[in-house]
Amino acid sequence: MVKPRVLVTRRWPAAVEARLSEQFDAQLNLSDKPLAPEDLRAALRKYDAILPTVTDKIGAPALEVDKPQTRILANYGVGYSHIDLEQAGRQGIVVTNTPDVLSECTADLAMTLMLMVARRAGEGERELRAGRWTGWRPTHLVGTKVTGKTLGIVGYGRIGQEMAKRAHHGFGMRILAYNLHPVAPEVLARCDATQVDSIDELLPQCDFVSLHCPGGEANRHLINAHRLNLMRPNAYLINTARGEVIDEMALSHALSFESIGGAALDVFDGEPNINPTLKNSGRLVMLPHLGSATREAREAMGFRVLDNLEDFFAGRDPRDRVN
Numbered sequence: 001m002v003k004p005r006v007l008v009t010r011r012w013p014a015a016v017e018a019r020l021s022e023q024f025d026a027q028l029n030l031s032d033k034p035l036a037p038e039d040l041r042a043a044l045r046k047y048d049a050i051l052p053t054v055t056d057k058i059g060a061p062a063l064e065v066d067k068p069q070t071r072i073l074a075n076y077g078v079g080y081s082h083i084d085l086e087q088a089g090r091q092g093i094v095v096t097n098t099p100d101v102l103s104e105c106t107a108d109l110a111m112t113l114m115l116m117v118a119r120r121a122g123e124g125e126r127e128l129r130a131g132r133w134t135g136w137r138p139t140h141l142v143g144t145k146v147t148g149k150t151l152g153i154v155g156y157g158r159i160g161q162e163m164a165k166r167a168h169h170g171f172g173m174r175i176l177a178y179n180l181h182p183v184a185p186e187v188l189a190r191c192d193a194t195q196v197d198s199i200d201e202l203l204p205q206c207d208f209v210s211l212h213c214p215g216g217e218a219n220r221h222l223i224n225a226h227r228l229n230l231m232r233p234n235a236y237l238i239n240t241a242r243g244e245v246i247d248e249m250a251l252s253h254a255l256s257f258e259s260i261g262g263a264a265l266d267v268f269d270g271e272p273n274i275n276p277t278l279k280n281s282g283r284l285v286m287l288p289h290l291g292s293a294t295r296e297a298r299e300a301m302g303f304r305v306l307d308n309l310e311d312f313f314a315g316r317d318p319r320d321r322v323n
C-alpha cells in the first residue's frame, strides 16, 4: 500500500520523527526554519497531510489553493487560532489538534510565571547576574505573598482547571472562574471554585488573573484598557494562552502608570517580535512561549498527532478533529 505523503513543518522530538518516518512517506524539516507562505501553498498541492505548528500562519489566503492534495492539517499543539478553520472546511480539509497531553505542563508554567512575578524572581536573577546584588536586607526585592490569595481564571477548560488544581490544593488559593459556557458543578467543586458571569465581575475581586482561553479573533484584546482598569492596583496578570488576548499597548500603559502590580507573559501578539514598550517594564516577566516545553509533553503531542493521522488514513474520524 502506498504510504500517505506527510510534511512536518518544524523539527519534532526524535522518537516521534522516527515513528512518523516508519509509518508515512514523511518529509521532515531538518533546517527547523518556519515555512514561507509560498512553500506552504506549494505543500498544499503536494502532500496528503501537513503537520503544522503555531508558527505556521494558515489563514484563508494560504488555503486558497485550487484542488489541494492535502486532506488533513494535523496541528502539533492545542491552540489552532493560526489556522482558518472555515476556509479549511470549505476546501474539505480536516483539522486536528493535541489537547490533554500538555495541560499539566502548561499549568505548571503558568504557576511558574505567577510565582516569578509575585516574588520578583526575574528582577532578582537579572540583578545577581549583572553583579548588582549587595547582600540580604529586609527591604530588598520585597514581593507579594501568593498563598491564600484569590486567583481568577479566564477560560476554565483543561488547562484552566489544572491551574486551579495547583493553586487551590498547593497554595490554598480561592478560585474564581470565568468561562464562556457553564462549568459543571462537580468540576467547580474539585477546587471549590466559583463561576462568575462576566470578566468584568471577575477582575476587581482577584489578586492574580490567569488567562487560559483560546486566542483568535473572538478573543482579540479580551483584556483591554477598560478591563485592566478593573484590576486591583496590586494585582498580577498571567498569560500562557495567546498573545492577541491582551492589548499589549494598554498593558504597557497599565504597567508604566502602576495601575496593576505586574504581569507575566509566555505569549505575545506577533511573536517572536516583542512590542518594544513591553521591554521597558521591570514588573513584567517574559518567557519565550515555553508553556508545553517539556520532553514529556512535546513527545506526547507528537504521538497524539500520529494517533490523529492513523485514524484519518484508516477512514475513522480523528479523535481531536476541531472542524
Ligand SMILES: O=CC(=O)O
Residues within 6 Å of the ligand: 054, 076, 077, 078, 079, 080, 102, 291, 292
Ligand atoms: O501554544 C502551544 C499550543 O497551542 O499547544
